[in-house]
Amino acid sequence: MIEPNKIITGDCIKVLSKPQKTQADLIFADPPFNIGFKYDVYEDRKAYDDYYAWTEKWMAACAGALKDNGSMWIAIGDEYAAEIRVIGRKLGLNLRNWVIWHYTFGQAAQTKFARSHAHLFYWTKTTDHKAITFNDMDVRIPSARQTTYGDARANPKGKLPDDVWSFSRVCGTFHERVKWHPCQMPEKVLERIIKVSSNPGDLVMDPFSGSGTTCAVAAQLERNYFGIDLSKNYVKHSTQRIADTLAGNRRGTEISENPELSRPQRKVGGSGQSKKAKKLRKQTAK
Helix, strand or coil: CCCCCEEEECCHHHHHCCCCCCCEEEEEECCCCCCCCECCCCECCCCHHHHHHHHHHHHHHHHHCEEEEEEEEEEECHHHHHHHHHHHHHCCCEEEEEEEEECCCCCCCCCCCCCCEEEEEEEECCCCCCCCCCCHHHCCECCHHHHCCCCCCCCCCCECCCCEEECCCCCCCCCCCCCCCCCCCCHHHHHHHHHHHCCCCCEEEECCCCCCHHHHHHHHCCCEEEEEECCHHHHHHHHHHHHHHHCCCCCCCCCCCCHHHCCCCCCCCCCCCCHHHHHHHHHHHC
């Protein structure tokens, strides 16, 4: 059963396949990518057919738990991005955006180009854009016309971000980093998604709650939240993370649209921020 403002231990397919009195306004799903990550109680290396079939089941369960005017976002890596697109089409979902999240520094590679991105699929059930929540004014950013060209035609309210987002991965030096989960989404990515696709008081759901980022950000933005995870350990720690966050006992990393500013606000190894980053921060503050 969907219970607002809780994270529960369970299998999202089983939980969400049951008839629900409450449905989600926004679902954000960051499933295991099937690339061998070490999770607490989940084996992240399935045969292709098994992973595909499992993905079909959880996406169908999520679609069933989503309001008719709701939005669903899915994060995935290169290995299964095409499959996610195909499954969404089979389920009758409407793809509004295929966003590339560029996480500003890639994974080390010697025999091919370093990967420095993931995919964010933005789906809705309806094709009626007037029926869905899309708070464009809450996520606008300064345009190049304003910051670079000094063009008088620039909209003083800024512009919507492009479909390539530059936010750093959560590094071990970042204040928001938890030590008990191997794969953590940045709060700034969830902040943008939750702001644009939901309103205060709406229900935001995460079927793979993991480190609890979705629920923690939703709570900070005055949304109701509901999370599901297989691991009792993750549920325990993420529930505490939300309580600590709301109590002001921890602070996240200030992450800017500019990748040079996506750094922890403290000294690391005695070096601190680069001179370029400090200069950019001063300019941004003016």
